[in-house]
Amino acid sequence: LFLGGMIRSAMLGQSRFRETSRLKYEAREFAAEMERNSRRDPLTNLLNRYGLEQAIARLGLSDGPFVAMLIDLDGFKSVNDTYGHTIGDDLLVKVARRIEAHAPAGATIARIGGDEFVLLFSACRSRQAAGELASAIIAAIANPDPELNSVRVGASVGIYQSEKPRLTEMLLKADFALYAAKRGGRNEYCLFDAGLDAALERKNRIERDLRGAIENGALCSWFQPLVRLDTNAVVGFEALLRWHHDVHGAIAPPEIVTAARETGLLSLLTETVFLNCCAMIGELVRDGRRDVRVAMNLSPRELEAGNVDDMILTGLKARNVPAAMLEIEITEEAPVDRDRVDEKVGRLADAGISIVLDDFGTGFSTLVSLKDRRIRKIKIDKDFVRDLAKSVEDQAVVEAVIGLGRTLGIEVMAEGVETDADRMILRSLGCMIGQGYLFSAALPMPDALAFDVAGAEVIFEPLRNPRSGNAA
Structure with a gap:
């Protein structure tokens, strides 16, 4: 009996040893499989x-x-x-x-x-x-x-x-x-290649220097006048970004906005432009010009992603700035969460801020947006205005947009007015407000406040860019 017990014990020990060895082998195989899978994309079986x-x-x-x-x-x-x-x-x-x-x-x-x-x-x-x-x-x-x-x-x-x-x-x-x-x-x-290498170095340098430029005031807003085409009266200004980089010279607004977006500085940039607009409005109020509006640009992506509406409404109240003197130009640059954007646009409009649909005719779903009663104005994109005197097609588009605006009770403005012929055609079609180099480039705040169309000498900025009108 004793011998039999020893034999059974030995056999049981061998069985447990084999089972333990098997479990260890399976564990090693499982770990190796997990390691292989951690390096593979499960859908295509390519490396991840x-x-x-x-x-x-x-x-x-x-x-x-x-x-x-x-x-x-x-x-x-x-x-x-x-x-x-x-x-x-x-x-x-x-x-x-x-x-x-x-x-x-x-x-x-x-x-x-x-x-x-x-x-x-x-x-x-x-x-x-x-x-x-x-x-x-x-x-x-x-x-x-x-x-x-x-x-x-x-x-x-x-x-x-x-x-x-x-x-x-x-x-x-x-x-x-x-x-x-x-x-x-x-x-x-x-x-x-070498050309892209230089462009990448420029991009990296601009992104590195952007925060400092915002904080030390090197990046600022200039203001381009909006003018009545029949009386030459200045009825508003649009805030446009300006930054003269120490190495790369004048940086176009779209490049600034892109750099801000990629470096997480877009909210800071937008707030800077808003504060510049508040300062401009404050000066206009002191001059007794409460009928003049100041516009800043916002993209739907900014409205969708952050709390820019809270920043604007809080800032207006804290600085006692009349909301009715601020306009927000929105470009429908990409499909977004419309419900979220509409909610924020609604808050801004309910506070008395005018909502302007910018670059009309070049964005997404612009005709759908015209049904929104919070849209007070539309701005015809410069691409339809620049060659207005030479293009029957552009004239037809502009006339159709003006007709839409008239039917819907929406004021229509035109940007990119560069010749007196452009102005005369726009007036004849029923567009009464224009913006462009015919009147003035964007100006520093003191010059913008003193601007008079009648005595103005138009100076074309070196920065000039077909898409330079969009700012944060």
Whole structure:
């Protein structure tokens, strides 16, 4: 019995040892599988960003130079919106396979965002030049797939070549090239070159210096007059950003706004412009000119994202500034959460602030916005005014907009008035308020307050830019 007990005990010990060994093996396999999965995109089975970082860390300098391609799909959001996420996911898998089919031997491929892919390879191992390969990938992605209802998307590609495999630098510069390609018309590729390098250095320098410029007053608002076309009376001003950079000279307002958005300074910039407008209104009140309005620009994205409405309403009350003397020009630059934006616009309008639809004719859903009774004025975009004397088509558009405004009880203004012929045509069509270089460029506050159309000598600013009218 004793011997039998020892045998059973030994056998039980061996069984427990085998079970323990099996559990340890399975745990190691599970951990290894988890580690592999942590490096993979579950949808396409390509590397994810972490996997890409791991792959680049294993590359040696002897493998260089390296080419990084950042591939971004054009029109993918509309595929999800139109056909649903299942078709969208299937399309992403197809795109991944097409990139793999064109990738050079030994290339590293990753999906690092919703519709963003990275192709990294050694230049010396590719039989195609980078531009030629990018064109082939763009063409392959653009080819519709019958299995997916012949859904079409495009692709833009940014390319950067580096001697050293540094992921952050490569993606940053490839991304800069990518957006240069998108500006060129999409379905294009762009190589990061010396010109883009200088542009990137400029962008980085402007972003670094922006906060200091706001805080020390180097960045300020100038004011461009709005004038009645029949009497030449000044009826308002629009606040426009001005910044003369120590290195790069005059910086256009859209560039300032973009830099502020990317550095998280947009709220500070908007507040600065608002305070400048309050100061201008205060001077007008002291001069007894309460019938003159001062306008600032706001984008729907600013209204959607922050508490700019609270800042404005609190600021007006704290400074005892008449709300009726402030106008807010809103450009419908992109689709937004309309309910949230409408709520904030409603608060501002209810306080007595005039809401102006800016750049009319160039934004999104502008005709829908005209039904909003809180819209007091619309401003015809300069693109329809600049060649008014030469274009019958532009005259027809302007006349139609003025007619719409008259029917809906909305005042119509025109920006970009540069010739007396423009003024005469606008007057004949029924537009009575204009803004542009025919009257004056934007002026520093003291000069704007003293401005008189009759005695003005029009000076064209060096900054002049077709899109320079938009400010925070």
